[in-house]
Amino acid sequence: MATVDLKLKKVNKVYREGELVTGVVVVQSKGELQHQAYSTDKLYIRNSKAWKVTLGSLLSKDLQKQCEFIVEYKDQEEHSKPKPVQFTITPDTLTNVKEKQNIPKFKVKGKLDSSNMCINKPLTGELVVESCASPIKSIEIQLVRVETCGCAEGYAKDATEIQNIQIADGNVVRGVAIPIYMIFPRLFTCPTLSTNNFKVEFEINIVLVFQDDHLVTENFPIKLTRF
Numbered sequence: 001m002a003t004v005d006l007k008l009k010k011v012n013k014v015y016r017e018g019e020l021v022t023g024v025v026v027v028q029s030k031g032e033l034q035h036q037a038y039s040t041d042k043l044y045i046r047n048s049k050a051w052k053v054t055l056g057s058l059l060s061k062d063l064q065k066q067c068e069f070i071v072e073y074k075d076q077e078e079h080s081k082p083k084p085v086q087f088t089i090t091p092d093t094l095t096n097v098k099e100k101q102n103i104p105k106f107k108v109k110g111k112l113d114s115s116n117m118c119i120n121k122p123l124t125g126e127l128v129v130e131s132c133a134s135p136i137k138s139i140e141i142q143l144v145r146v147e148t149c150g151c152a153e154g155y156a157k158d159a160t161e162i163q164n165i166q167i168a169d170g171n172v173v174r175g176v177a178i179p180i181y182m183i184f185p186r187l188f189t190c191p192t193l194s195t196n197n198f199k200v201e202f203e204i205n206i207v208l209v210f211q212d213d214h215l216v217t218e219n220f221p222i223k224l225t226r227f
Contacts, residue, residue, distance in 0.1 A: 002029035006067040013069040014186070021069060070186060072226060080225040085112040085125075089206065089218045096217065103216060104134035108208065112180070112220060119189060119224045123204065125180040129172050135211040139168035141182055142205035142217075145189070149198045159203075162188040171211070184224070192223045 008023040015021055089108040091100050110127030117123060129136065143163040150156055163185055168178050182204075193200040202222050209215045 002027060002063060004028075004063040004065045006065050008067060008069060010069075013067075014072065015069060016072050023067075027063075068187065080114070080116045080118045080223070080227065082114040083116045085115045085220060087111065087206075087218065087220070089208070089216075091216075094216055094218070096219075103214075104132065104210065106132035106134075106208070108132075108206075110180070110206075112204070112222075115220060116223045116225065118227055119184055119186075119191060123180065123182040123184070123222070126177045127167075127180060127206065128177050129174055131174060135171040136168075136208065137170070137211045137213070138166055138207075138209040139172065139178065140207040140209065141165045141167055141180060142207060143182065143184070143189075144203045144205060146201045146203060147199070148201070151197055189224060191226050 005026040005028075006023060007026060008021065087110055089106075091097075091103045091105065094100065094103070097103060107130045108127055109130055110125060112123065112125040123141075127139070129139075141164070142161055144159050145162050146157065146159045148155055148157045163182070165182055167180060172178065189202065190200060192202060202224055204220045204222055205217045206220070207215055207217045
């Protein structure tokens with residue numbers, strides 16, 4: 001029984017365009033192992049790449065192992081300019097609810113320090129529950145990736161939740177500032193991309209969950225840049 005593994009020299013697995021990807025191939029075997037040769041291939045996966053090594057063995061079938069790493073392209077170097085966002089959420093501001101009369105009266109105010117941000121830095125801000133007629137169960141921040149592709153004949157749009165962070169648990173004290181802090185997951189995010197036929201964009205949802213498990217959300221588009 002033998003296994004093969006890949007270990008990159010860089011622990012964070014982040015490389016710049018033109019930089020050499022180096023590492024070692026680790027083969028473990030309980031006994032002697034003869035092999036003919038090994039080869040490596042590069043496979044593109046979204047904004048990352050996968051590096052695959054194949055070990056041709058004389059005693060068993062070929063052993064394979066894949067390892068993802070991130071490549072930052074120079075032509076995407078766009079610096080983020082801070083763009084603070086102040087928000088107030090009430091039943092009247094909600095756009096994705098049909099029967100607003102069934103929603104308890106509440107008022108949440110807050111801010112995002114910027115809707116334009118570097119992908120290597122966290123999303124920060126705060127919110128305050130000024131009033132709420134029903135007990136609160138949870139307050140959460142969702143990160144959503146929106147992919148759009150198509151042509152003149154039509155466009156397809158797909159939104160995927162890639163991260164959900166709870167920032168408050170239980171019936172929070174009214175009038176107290178609750179910090180917002182979210183680190184972007186590197187394997188599921190990339191700089192915002194927009195072309196004629198393809199877009200990768202990101203949004204933030206602030207989710208207020210009531211004690212009876214009913215919830216309301218407010219959406220905020222954000223722009224991610226490399227720097």
